[in-house]
Amino acid sequence: MSPRTQTPIQAKLFAIIFGTDTPLGKWFDITLIFLILVSVSVIVVDSIAEVNQQYGHLLQLIEWGFTALFTVEYLLRIWIAQNRKAYLLSFYGIIDLLAILPSYLAILVPQTAPLLVVRLLRVLRVFRVLRMFEFLSEANRVAGALRASARQIFVFFSMVITTMVVFGCLMYVIEGPSNGFENIPISVYWAIVTVTTVGYGDIVPVTAAGRAISSLAMLVGYAIIAVPTGIFTTQLIRNQPRGTLPVNCPQCSRADHPMDSRYCRFCGSSLSTSTSDDTEVSDTKADPE
Secondary structure (H helix, E strand, C coil), rough: CCCCCCCCCHHHHHHHHCCCCCHHCCCCCHHHHHHHHHHHHHHHHCEEEEEHHHHHHHHHHHHHHHHHHHHHHHHHHHHHHCCCHHHHHHHHHHHHHHCHHHHHHHHHHHHHHHHHHHHHHHHHHHHCCCHHHHHHHHHHHHHHHHHHHHHHHHHHHHHHHHHHHHHHHHHHHHHCHHCCCCEEEEEHHHHHHHHHCCCCCCCCCCCHHHHHHHHHHHHHHHHHHHHHHHHHHHHHHHHCCCECCCEEECCCCCCCCEEECECCCCCCEEECCCCCCCCCCCCCCCCCC
Protein backbone atom coordinates (compact mmCIF):
# COMPACT_ATOMS: atom_id res chain seq x y z
CA MET A 1 0.00 0.00 0.00
CA SER A 2 1.52 3.32 -1.07
CA PRO A 3 1.68 6.15 1.45
CA ARG A 4 -0.56 9.15 0.83
CA THR A 5 1.13 12.23 -0.62
CA GLN A 6 1.63 14.88 2.04
CA THR A 7 1.98 18.62 1.79
CA PRO A 8 5.21 20.13 3.20
CA ILE A 9 3.45 21.25 6.38
CA GLN A 10 1.89 17.80 6.86
CA ALA A 11 5.27 16.14 6.37
CA LYS A 12 6.87 18.47 8.92
CA LEU A 13 4.11 17.91 11.47
CA PHE A 14 4.27 14.15 10.83
CA ALA A 15 7.97 14.16 11.71
CA ILE A 16 7.22 15.99 14.96
CA ILE A 17 4.01 14.26 16.10
CA PHE A 18 4.58 10.67 14.92
CA GLY A 19 8.34 10.52 15.21
CA THR A 20 11.15 10.92 17.70
CA ASP A 21 14.03 11.35 15.24
CA THR A 22 14.06 15.11 15.75
CA PRO A 23 14.46 17.16 18.96
CA LEU A 24 11.00 18.67 18.41
CA GLY A 25 9.51 15.21 17.95
CA LYS A 26 11.06 13.95 21.16
CA TRP A 27 9.97 17.00 23.14
CA PHE A 28 6.44 16.75 21.72
CA ASP A 29 6.07 13.20 23.03
CA ILE A 30 7.63 14.05 26.40
CA THR A 31 5.24 16.99 26.79
CA LEU A 32 2.32 14.79 25.74
CA ILE A 33 3.24 12.14 28.30
CA PHE A 34 3.46 14.81 31.01
CA LEU A 35 0.01 16.16 30.11
CA ILE A 36 -1.43 12.64 30.12
CA LEU A 37 -0.07 11.97 33.61
CA VAL A 38 -1.46 15.28 34.90
CA SER A 39 -4.83 14.55 33.27
CA VAL A 40 -5.05 11.10 34.86
CA SER A 41 -4.05 12.60 38.22
CA VAL A 42 -6.95 15.05 37.94
CA ILE A 43 -9.37 12.16 37.30
CA VAL A 44 -8.03 10.18 40.26
CA VAL A 45 -8.18 13.16 42.63
CA ASP A 46 -11.70 14.04 41.44
CA SER A 47 -12.90 10.59 42.51
CA ILE A 48 -12.25 11.51 46.18
CA ALA A 49 -15.59 12.65 47.58
CA GLU A 50 -14.17 15.41 49.82
CA VAL A 51 -12.07 16.89 47.00
CA ASN A 52 -14.91 16.61 44.49
CA GLN A 53 -17.27 18.39 46.86
CA GLN A 54 -14.91 21.34 47.26
CA TYR A 55 -13.13 21.56 43.90
CA GLY A 56 -15.34 19.45 41.62
CA HIS A 57 -16.31 22.29 39.28
CA LEU A 58 -12.70 23.46 38.86
CA LEU A 59 -11.43 19.92 38.23
CA GLN A 60 -14.17 19.39 35.67
CA LEU A 61 -13.12 22.53 33.80
CA ILE A 62 -9.49 21.39 33.86
CA GLU A 63 -10.51 17.97 32.54
CA TRP A 64 -12.50 19.51 29.69
CA GLY A 65 -9.41 21.58 28.86
CA PHE A 66 -7.34 18.40 28.58
CA THR A 67 -10.09 16.75 26.52
CA ALA A 68 -10.18 19.68 24.09
CA LEU A 69 -6.38 19.57 23.78
CA PHE A 70 -6.28 15.82 23.16
CA THR A 71 -9.17 16.07 20.69
CA VAL A 72 -7.27 18.64 18.61
CA GLU A 73 -4.19 16.42 18.76
CA TYR A 74 -6.20 13.36 17.65
CA LEU A 75 -7.75 15.21 14.69
CA LEU A 76 -4.31 16.55 13.78
CA ARG A 77 -2.88 13.02 13.77
CA ILE A 78 -5.65 11.92 11.39
CA TRP A 79 -4.98 14.88 9.08
CA ILE A 80 -1.22 14.31 8.79
CA ALA A 81 -1.23 10.48 8.77
CA GLN A 82 0.33 8.91 5.68
CA ASN A 83 -2.30 6.18 5.85
CA ARG A 84 -5.32 7.38 7.81
CA LYS A 85 -7.13 4.05 7.92
CA ALA A 86 -4.03 2.30 9.24
CA TYR A 87 -3.64 4.88 12.00
CA LEU A 88 -7.33 4.78 13.00
CA LEU A 89 -7.25 0.98 13.30
CA SER A 90 -3.81 0.78 14.94
CA PHE A 91 -3.28 0.18 18.66
CA TYR A 92 -2.26 3.78 19.32
CA GLY A 93 -5.05 5.11 17.10
CA ILE A 94 -7.71 3.24 19.06
CA ILE A 95 -6.18 4.28 22.39
CA ASP A 96 -6.01 7.92 21.24
CA LEU A 97 -9.74 7.76 20.46
CA LEU A 98 -10.62 6.05 23.74
CA ALA A 99 -8.63 8.72 25.57
CA ILE A 100 -11.18 11.39 24.61
CA LEU A 101 -14.39 9.42 24.02
CA PRO A 102 -15.46 9.02 27.70
CA SER A 103 -15.60 12.82 28.14
CA TYR A 104 -18.22 13.12 25.42
CA LEU A 105 -20.07 10.00 26.57
CA ALA A 106 -20.18 11.46 30.09
CA ILE A 107 -22.48 14.18 28.80
CA LEU A 108 -25.14 11.49 28.33
CA VAL A 109 -23.90 8.94 30.89
CA PRO A 110 -21.98 10.70 33.71
CA GLN A 111 -20.85 7.36 35.18
CA THR A 112 -18.48 6.81 32.22
CA ALA A 113 -16.23 9.78 33.10
CA PRO A 114 -13.73 7.73 35.19
CA LEU A 115 -13.03 5.60 32.10
CA LEU A 116 -10.74 8.44 31.00
CA VAL A 117 -7.97 6.71 32.96
CA VAL A 118 -7.46 4.71 29.75
CA ARG A 119 -5.34 7.71 28.76
CA LEU A 120 -2.60 6.17 30.87
CA LEU A 121 -2.06 3.60 28.09
CA ARG A 122 -0.82 6.44 25.88
CA VAL A 123 2.22 6.66 28.16
CA LEU A 124 3.47 3.52 26.36
CA ARG A 125 4.93 5.98 23.87
CA VAL A 126 7.73 6.49 26.39
CA PHE A 127 9.38 3.39 24.88
CA ARG A 128 9.70 5.23 21.58
CA VAL A 129 10.73 8.52 23.17
CA LEU A 130 13.55 7.02 25.23
CA ARG A 131 14.59 4.71 22.37
CA MET A 132 14.35 1.63 24.58
CA PHE A 133 14.86 -0.69 21.61
CA GLU A 134 15.82 -3.63 23.78
CA PHE A 135 12.48 -3.43 25.63
CA LEU A 136 10.65 -2.65 22.38
CA SER A 137 12.01 -5.83 20.77
CA GLU A 138 10.87 -7.85 23.76
CA ALA A 139 7.43 -6.25 23.57
CA ASN A 140 7.24 -7.11 19.87
CA ARG A 141 8.08 -10.73 20.63
CA VAL A 142 5.33 -10.92 23.26
CA ALA A 143 2.81 -9.30 20.88
CA GLY A 144 3.84 -11.70 18.10
CA ALA A 145 3.42 -14.71 20.38
CA LEU A 146 -0.05 -13.49 21.40
CA ARG A 147 -1.09 -13.10 17.76
CA ALA A 148 0.29 -16.53 16.83
CA SER A 149 -1.48 -18.28 19.70
CA ALA A 150 -4.76 -16.31 19.43
CA ARG A 151 -6.67 -19.06 17.57
CA GLN A 152 -5.54 -21.82 19.91
CA ILE A 153 -6.42 -19.77 22.97
CA PHE A 154 -9.82 -18.88 21.45
CA VAL A 155 -10.61 -22.56 20.85
CA PHE A 156 -9.45 -23.40 24.37
CA PHE A 157 -11.61 -20.74 26.00
CA SER A 158 -14.59 -21.87 23.91
CA MET A 159 -14.14 -25.31 25.47
CA VAL A 160 -13.79 -23.71 28.91
CA ILE A 161 -17.07 -21.82 28.50
CA THR A 162 -18.79 -25.04 27.48
CA THR A 163 -17.36 -26.77 30.56
CA MET A 164 -18.57 -23.93 32.80
CA VAL A 165 -22.11 -24.27 31.43
CA VAL A 166 -22.05 -28.04 32.02
CA PHE A 167 -20.83 -27.64 35.61
CA GLY A 168 -23.42 -24.92 36.21
CA CYS A 169 -26.27 -27.03 34.90
CA LEU A 170 -25.16 -30.02 37.00
CA MET A 171 -25.08 -27.92 40.17
CA TYR A 172 -28.49 -26.41 39.37
CA VAL A 173 -29.96 -29.91 39.07
CA ILE A 174 -28.15 -31.31 42.13
CA GLU A 175 -28.40 -28.38 44.57
CA GLY A 176 -31.40 -26.45 43.26
CA PRO A 177 -32.88 -23.09 44.32
CA SER A 178 -33.20 -24.14 47.96
CA ASN A 179 -29.39 -24.14 48.33
CA GLY A 180 -28.75 -20.86 46.55
CA PHE A 181 -28.50 -22.13 42.97
CA GLU A 182 -31.62 -20.25 41.93
CA ASN A 183 -31.18 -20.51 38.16
CA ILE A 184 -28.69 -21.68 35.54
CA PRO A 185 -26.96 -18.28 35.04
CA ILE A 186 -26.23 -18.06 38.80
CA SER A 187 -25.02 -21.67 38.74
CA VAL A 188 -22.71 -20.91 35.81
CA TYR A 189 -21.41 -17.89 37.76
CA TRP A 190 -20.63 -20.26 40.66
CA ALA A 191 -18.83 -22.61 38.27
CA ILE A 192 -16.64 -19.79 36.90
CA VAL A 193 -15.78 -18.54 40.40
CA THR A 194 -14.91 -22.07 41.52
CA VAL A 195 -12.94 -23.20 38.48
CA THR A 196 -10.86 -20.02 38.44
CA THR A 197 -10.06 -20.71 42.14
CA VAL A 198 -11.46 -17.32 43.20
CA GLY A 199 -13.99 -18.77 45.62
CA TYR A 200 -16.09 -15.84 46.87
CA GLY A 201 -18.12 -18.17 49.05
CA ASP A 202 -21.43 -16.43 48.39
CA ILE A 203 -22.86 -19.68 46.98
CA VAL A 204 -21.71 -23.05 48.31
CA PRO A 205 -22.89 -26.64 47.76
CA VAL A 206 -24.31 -28.46 50.77
CA THR A 207 -25.06 -31.93 49.38
CA ALA A 208 -22.49 -34.71 49.04
CA ALA A 209 -22.99 -34.90 45.27
CA GLY A 210 -22.62 -31.13 44.95
CA ARG A 211 -19.38 -31.15 46.91
CA ALA A 212 -18.06 -33.95 44.71
CA ILE A 213 -18.80 -31.88 41.61
CA SER A 214 -17.13 -28.90 43.31
CA SER A 215 -13.98 -30.92 43.96
CA LEU A 216 -13.85 -31.99 40.32
CA ALA A 217 -14.35 -28.38 39.20
CA MET A 218 -11.45 -27.23 41.38
CA LEU A 219 -9.13 -29.84 39.87
CA VAL A 220 -10.20 -28.79 36.38
CA GLY A 221 -9.38 -25.21 37.38
CA TYR A 222 -5.68 -25.97 37.73
CA ALA A 223 -5.57 -27.38 34.19
CA ILE A 224 -7.43 -24.36 32.85
CA ILE A 225 -4.82 -22.03 34.33
CA ALA A 226 -1.90 -24.07 32.98
CA VAL A 227 -3.03 -24.73 29.40
CA PRO A 228 -3.13 -21.15 27.98
CA THR A 229 0.18 -20.44 29.71
CA GLY A 230 1.73 -23.41 27.94
CA ILE A 231 0.29 -22.36 24.56
CA PHE A 232 1.64 -18.83 24.93
CA THR A 233 5.06 -19.99 26.19
CA THR A 234 5.48 -22.34 23.23
CA GLN A 235 4.75 -19.55 20.77
CA LEU A 236 7.08 -17.21 22.63
CA ILE A 237 9.94 -19.70 22.32
CA ARG A 238 9.24 -20.14 18.61
CA ASN A 239 9.04 -16.40 18.04
CA GLN A 240 12.78 -15.82 18.18
CA PRO A 241 14.33 -12.71 16.57
CA ARG A 242 14.74 -13.14 12.81
CA GLY A 243 16.90 -10.16 11.89
CA THR A 244 14.20 -7.49 11.85
CA LEU A 245 14.39 -3.75 12.38
CA PRO A 246 14.32 -2.71 16.06
CA VAL A 247 11.63 -0.12 15.29
CA ASN A 248 7.87 0.04 15.16
CA CYS A 249 6.00 1.86 12.42
CA PRO A 250 5.44 5.39 13.76
CA GLN A 251 1.88 5.30 12.43
CA CYS A 252 0.36 1.82 12.87
CA SER A 253 2.85 0.63 15.55
CA ARG A 254 3.43 -2.73 13.82
CA ALA A 255 6.85 -4.38 13.91
CA ASP A 256 8.67 -7.33 12.24
CA HIS A 257 10.02 -5.38 9.27
CA PRO A 258 13.03 -6.80 7.33
CA MET A 259 16.32 -5.02 7.97
CA ASP A 260 16.33 -3.29 4.56
CA SER A 261 12.77 -1.96 4.88
CA ARG A 262 12.14 1.74 4.30
CA TYR A 263 8.34 1.51 4.41
CA CYS A 264 5.94 -0.34 6.69
CA ARG A 265 4.87 -3.64 5.12
CA PHE A 266 1.45 -3.32 6.77
CA CYS A 267 0.33 0.25 6.07
CA GLY A 268 2.94 1.58 3.62
CA SER A 269 4.05 4.49 5.81
CA SER A 270 7.68 5.55 5.92
CA LEU A 271 9.62 3.92 8.75
CA SER A 272 11.68 7.09 8.98
CA THR A 273 9.95 10.16 10.33
CA SER A 274 12.43 12.45 8.62
CA THR A 275 10.96 14.78 5.99
CA SER A 276 13.75 13.89 3.59
CA ASP A 277 13.16 10.96 1.27
CA ASP A 278 16.86 10.15 1.28
CA THR A 279 17.10 9.74 5.02
CA GLU A 280 17.75 6.19 6.12
CA VAL A 281 15.72 4.49 8.81
CA SER A 282 17.16 5.67 12.09
CA ASP A 283 19.26 3.32 14.19
CA THR A 284 19.07 0.45 11.69
CA LYS A 285 22.84 0.13 11.66
CA ALA A 286 23.22 0.37 15.40
CA ASP A 287 25.72 -2.04 16.87
CA PRO A 288 23.75 -4.89 18.50
CA GLU A 289 26.32 -4.97 21.24
